[in-house]
Amino acid sequence: MNPSTDVSHPAPMSCLRSSEGRPVPLLGVSLSGDVMGGAARLVVRQRYRNEERRPIEAIYTFPLPSEASIAGFAMECAGRRLEGEVKEREEAFRAYDEAISTGHGAALLDEERRNVFTASVGNLLPGEETVVEVAFVQALKADEGALRLMVPTLVAPRYIPGAPQGDRTGHGVQEPTDAVPDADRISPEIARVDYGITVDIVFDLGREVAIESPSHAIEVRREEGHRQRVSLRNDRAALDRDIVLLAAGAPGVQAGLVCDRRPGEEGTFALTVVPDLFDAKRAAARRDVVFVVDVSGSMQGESIDQAKRALRLCLRHLAEGDRFGVIAFSNDFRAMEPALAPFTQRTLERADAFVAGLAAHGGTEMLGPLLAAAGMLGDAERDRLIVLLTDGQVGNEAEIVDSVAEAGKGVRVYTFGIGTNVSELLVNDLARRTQGAAELIHPGERIDEKVTAQFARATAVRVAGVTARFEGVDVGELAPAEPPALVDGEPWVLHGRYGAPGVGRLQLRGSLRGESFYLEVPVELAAEASRPGLEALWAGARVRELEESERGLSGKRAEAMHKRIVELAVRHRVASKHASFVVIERRTGERRAHGQPEARPVPVSAPAGWGMSSRPVAPMAAFAAMAAPMAG
Structure with a gap:
């Protein structure tokens, strides 16, 4: 009997269900691989199961590191492992769609952003499990004496600017706008989900290192030689925050x-x-610095407290002869002073008072304040810096990076990505395009060391x-x-x-x-x-x-x-926004499906520490809260 019409396969009532009452097809995610010689080679495995009585198409929007290269895609089903191939994006979709329409199985991996991807698993049969595997490589950076590996686990809610415009092509909760035409492809539904992630990563760095995590409780098992295997202490964790692993004592980056x-x-x-x-004889350059701090709704909770603490520490790294300004932004922005102020004890106290009064609410209109900051830095004879503190959760990253790089020629941007779910695409790109540097601060990491390191880079000879x-x-x-x-x-x-x-x-x-x-x-x-x-x-x-x-x-x-x-x-064989991975499973007999499968978008968890997730709130209400105007 064809499984697609077999009514003897009832859908279990005990499984996790979406907001529409349908079973969620994603059972869990695993992260495995190795870290050697300053690079990580990792694999994300997503396990799907169809608990319904008819074939479905599972659609999961998930993150990967923005600096990683996606180097492999495979599908395991019915006892077979099938390797994917890279095709031009539309060509890959046509191959996928044709396979689904003719009853075969298929999986597709599309890049929405460099750090946001969509996996589609078509014609998942009733009662069957399918595993999708995404392989990637990533160069790692030394971070205050430790090698730092950060892997995001959640496409968090982000602020979408602009007016509604254009047709939907995705399954997200946000509508396309003139500023973010793909908003519906980067905004998965938020729900209370039960699936989680497991970790199995081997560090082999040629010497003894101390591995710790500010994000998760971990177990470290020593193996042969200098190999150390890292797993989660509780075996499985929620996909609600970045996974951060630090290897202290790792060899620094060698020339x-x-x-x-x-x-x-x-x-x-x-x-x-x-x-x-x-x-040693070089005189310190006089600096003009504008601090720009994100106080939008997504910074509620621990993130805004970290940002305020980091900003106060940043202010204390200024010196006599420096000039500075402070701008806070959400749906609007306001400055401590309309122009740069000389750094003195009095202006420091005024800045401290300004920072103390900051509270998180509203949207994330980031471009305006950054352009205003660049406009305050007009003296090309001085060292000109913008220091941005944010979680980076916006939908118009490219517009912000391009506009600030063009308007602020000669201005370097130093970014702090703060929180449990940082969109490091914006944080890294803005720093790189302007010849600045980026630092990521997860709750539990030492903020003072991060601030000191950033200002050391900002003042270093170049x-x-x-x-x-x-x-x-x-x-x-x-x-x-x-x-x-x-x-x-x-x-x-x-x-x-x-x-x-x-x-x-x-x-x-x-x-x-x-x-x-x-x-x-x-x-x-x-x-x-x-x-x-x-x-x-x-x-x-x-x-x-x-x-x-x-x-x-x-x-x-x-x-x-x-x-x-x-x-x-x-x-x-690498992913691009113009080229996707696709894999086809040719089926025969009873395993061949009939009719078009129904789409089942996978909901995601609310971010850990996100202020708006601390109380029951419908997803669209949360986004409305992010758009509230800034007071003051």
Whole structure:
């Protein structure tokens, strides 16, 4: 008998149900993999089961780290494992849709944002389980003496600016707007959910390290050599906060070159420079700093307290001769003073009083205050900084980053991502585009160390206008194509491709305190070397950079860039907003479904520590609360 019409498979009444009373098809999520040599290779496995009497399509919107490269997609069903392939986004959807329409099984992975993805599992049969597997690689950063791994688990509610406009193409609770046309694809329903996540990650860093977590209670088991296996103490946790793991005592980022190449094929390299630019005789530059703090509704609870504490610490890192301003924003914004104030004991006390009176409510209209802050920083003879404190939960990230980078030329933005569910896409991109730096602060982490580290970067000696030129070796497609500034003590990384092995040198030139700077780095590109994940890291970084460039193009140039991005993603098997993973399960006999499956969007948990989730509230009411105007 065809399972799609077999009424002898009643839907259990005890399973988790959505707000519409239907069973939720997601049973649970697992995170596994290893951390070696400053990089993580991880796999997210999502287990689905159909508890209904007819085939369904499970649709789950979930996050991944914005700096990760998605390097694999697979489906396990009916005792078989099927590997996915990368196709142009519309082509992938057509292949998926055709398979579903003709009774076969299929899974699709679409990128909505660099940190938001949608998995669709079509024709999930009654009583059957299917596992979807997403593999990704991520370079890790040293964070105050510890290697930091952060994996988000929840696409949290975010503020959607703009007026309603456009047709729906997703299943989210928000409507598309003129500012965020894909709002319905990045706003899953919030509900009380029962599924959770398990963790099994092996750290092998070549030395003894102390692994701890400010986000979860963990168990660490020592294995052979320096291997340490990390799991959750309670086996399973809610998907309501970022997973943060810190490996204290891990080796710092080392200068040098690593390669990945098979004989006769094109290779990939990553070159790391840790510049020593310290000059004890250098006089400290006079700074103009505007602090911009998010006091919107999503910052309610512990986040606003952390932001206020961090801001007070930031103020105490100013020095005589500095000038500063403070802007708080939600649905509107207000400044402590209309212009920059000299840093004195009196103005510090006035700033402390301003900060003490801040409370979280309203929407997250972030662009206006950031542009106002850039407008206050007009003196190009001084060091000009914006310090942003936020959870980053907005829907118009690209607009904010592009506008601030254009309006604030010469202004560096230093960001603090605060809370249990930081949208680090905005936090990282805004810092990177403006040559600043980002810090993430999860509840339980030491805020004073984070603030000290940020201001050390902000005041460090730097080489601007860096150019990179290779001699003696033929390299191509560098990522980033425009090298960032060299900052004293901060790792500077360049990825690229090469066709033939060889020995040469990299020449770095720039401007250091108004004088010419030159650094020569020896380069040896290996004929044969293995560095798993390196090609995906390069391809992901290159794709992200091209997508960013595409936003400023139109007409034939935009079409050519779109084609280039798709070709790159398909060739190197990485995800892109223009290229999706798809996998098809060809079925025969009774396993072949009939008719169109009904869509079952998977609801998600409310964020941990989110003030609006501390009392019963309907999802749309919560969003309405976020849009309330700012008082004062």
